[in-house]
Amino acid sequence: xxxxxxxxxxxxxxxxxxxxxxxxxxxxxxxxxxxxxxxxxxxxxxxxxxxxxxxxxxxxxxxxxxxxxxxxxxxxxxxxxxxxxxxxxxxxxxxxxxxxxxxxxxxxxxxxxxxxxxxxxxxxxxxxxxxxxxxxxxxxxxxxxxxxxxxxxxxxxxxxxxxxxxxxxxxxxxxxxxxxxxxxxxxxxxxxxxxxxxxxxxxxxxxxxxxxxxxxxxxxxxxxxxxxxxxxxxxxxxxxxxxxxxxxxxxxxxxxxxxxxxxxxxxxxxxxxxxxxxxxxxxxxxxxxxxxxxxxxxxxxxxxxxxxxxxxxxxxxxxxxxxxxxxxxxxxxxxxxxxxxxxxxxxxxxxxxxxxxxxxxxxxxxxxxxxxxxxxxxxxxxxxxxxxxxxxxxxxxxxxxxxxxxxx
Ligand code: AMP
Ligand code: MG
Numbered sequence: 017x018x019x020x021x022x023x024x025x026x027x028x029x030x031x032x033x034x035x036x037x038x039x040x041x042x043x044x045x046x047x048x049x050x051x052x053x054x055x056x057x058x059x060x061x062x063x064x065x066x067x068x069x070x071x072x073x074x075x076x077x078x079x080x081x082x083x084x085x086x087x088x089x090x091x092x093x094x095x096x097x098x099x100x101x102x103x104x105x106x107x108x109x110x111x112x113x114x115x116x117x118x119x120x121x122x123x124x125x126x127x128x129x130x131x132x133x134x135x136x137x138x139x140x141x142x143x144x145x146x147x148x149x150x151x152x153x154x155x156x157x158x159x160x161x162x163x164x165x166x167x168x169x170x171x172x173x174x175x176x177x178x179x180x181x182x183x184x185x186x187x188x189x190x191x192x193x194x195x196x197x198x199x200x201x202x203x204x205x206x207x208x209x210x211x212x213x214x215x216x217x218x219x220x221x222x223x224x225x226x227x228x229x230x231x232x233x234x235x236x237x238x239x240x241x242x243x244x245x246x247x248x249x250x251x252x253x254x255x256x257x258x259x260x261x262x263x264x265x266x267x268x269x270x271x272x273x274x275x276x277x278x279x280x281x282x283x284x285x286x287x288x289x290x291x292x293x294x295x296x297x298x299x300x301x302x303x304x305x306x307x308x309x310x311x312x313x314x315x316x317x318x319x320x321x322x323x324x325x326x327x328x329x330x331x332x333x334x335x336x337x338x339x340x341x342x343x344x345x346x347x348x349x350x351x352x353x354x355x356x357x358x359x360x361x362x363x364x365x366x367x368x369x370x371x372x373x374x375x376x377x378x379x380x381x382x383x384x385x386x387x388x389x390x391x392x393x394x395x396x397x398x399x400x401x402x403x404x405x406x407x408x409x410x411x412x413x414x415x416x417x418x419x420x421x422x423x424x
Contacts (some may be wrong), residue, residue: 017287018404019327020361022295025285026299026328030310032338033258035189040178044169046230047187048339053163058153059125063115064093067124067148071135072106074121074145082129082303083138091116105135115149122148158179165341188338191229194257194309195222196236196249197273198265199316204238217390218263218314218321225325226261229333237269241265250281250311251304258336260302260309261329264316267296274313278302282312290361290404293387297328309338317387323364323399325420347402349377355409357402366396369417379417396420 036050065071070087077083085106089097093112100117101107107116108362115122123136123143130137156162162180163173177185202216203209216238226233234256239249245267253260265274266286275298277285284300298313312329314321327344334341349369357363365381372378382395398417402409409415 017289018422019291021295022275022287022289023328023331024297026345027335027341029299029301030332030336032336033189035143036186036187037189038184041174041183041185042158042345043183044187045171045174046176047169047190048337049163049165049167049169049173050186050188050338051165052161053177053180053182053185055156055158055160055162055180057156057180058158058180059156060150060152060154063120063152064150065109065111065113065115065148066150067122068110069114069122069124069148070106070128070138071109071119071122072101073103073118073146074143074147076103077121077138077140077143077145077215079140083140084158085136085138087134088137096222104209120149121145122147145174166338168334168337168339177344181190187311190232191259191333191337192234193226193231193259193261193333194234194236194253195219195261195263195315196239196253197263198241200241202238202264217318218316221318221390222261222263222325223324225322225330229330230337231333243277246274247281247317249278250277250302254281254302254307254309257309259312261312261314261325263314263321264389266298266313266315273318275300278311278313280313282308284313291323291327292358292361292363293317294364297324301326315387316359319366319392319393320387322393326399327364344401344418345422347377348414349379349417351400351409351411351413351415352378352380354411355381355400355402355415357408359407360403360404362404363400363402365400365402365418366392367398367400368396369398369419379415 046341074084087108088105089099090108091097091113092110097116123138127142129139197216197219201213203213204216239245252287275286282302284298286298288295294315296315300311301308302311314324331341365385367379367380367381398419400415400417
């Protein structure tokens, strides 16, 4: 199963959750907007000055001679003088002050040719009619959508909503995601490590990635490689969550009962995906006692679980959250060194993106790329995405990378 097709299938299969709640503006950060935000007002509400300077009617500017205007008062932001300059007159004006009646132009203070006691001299062609004036509604127009449903709310959006004087917004309810690790060899942090065992790290990377996505988490701990235990855990998860993310137990070598149980509980596909790391994956929908949940059965290897999460589970979970799933914003960089790559599969190699001395973006692979080497993830700041058709990469050749910043 090619990566692109698996992503398509998943995207078409999942559905957004329906619940909506009203939250105070600050609590909306990281949530998904459930309804369009329509501007109740225009922002700015009035034409105002973009600079500290002098406001006047631009029609009296001469293209050939200096224009001399008498300063009859000062308008401050939020404190208008109420004066209306006549011909040959102007007002001192501060940034953000409402444009005085009859004025359409602002000469920035530093562009004045001369400023005497109560007069300002404007050199020919130093300012044009309409300059340095912000128009009412140029940011947001009353009655128009300022933000559209489906937007994942970021700091700028909080400010924008505040600029409209809106204190509460409708957001989708949080997505509830249950997750657990499978494997007899796994031990939880805090337990002694018996011979041949490893600590369960996947539950921590999953915790981090799901938390950053803004999900409500149900940590179901460790589940033994035991059919009854796995079935009980999956049934339980259907009750508490919209989506279930598991790690381990889906590879060809893993016990076949995983497949049987998941198939018995619902509609689950088992894929061998043309990618590295992260070949095996299960995806589908399972149910128990009338409650259903989407299932992401991710591979067990610590790097594979992260890569599979980012490229398959994350876009699907965003869609379930009601968010417009953003396309992967891949950035081009030159590979600093040759990279070995096999054609016919997608490779996700961990890289460090930096700016070379010549100012160009350069990426370097973080050493050994084994799917169990989690260090390769912590040392990286991006994933180098090498598509199916690509073969070996020579030093200096361009490649595409997905930056962790904004992703994790
Ligand atoms: P599996 O997919 O269950 O065959 O696991 C593949 C490899 O990943 C094995 O070496 C497991 O020990 C390891 N592994 C599976 N789950 C975890 C986990 N939660 N934390 C760390 N390593 C894991
Ligand atoms: Mg296992």
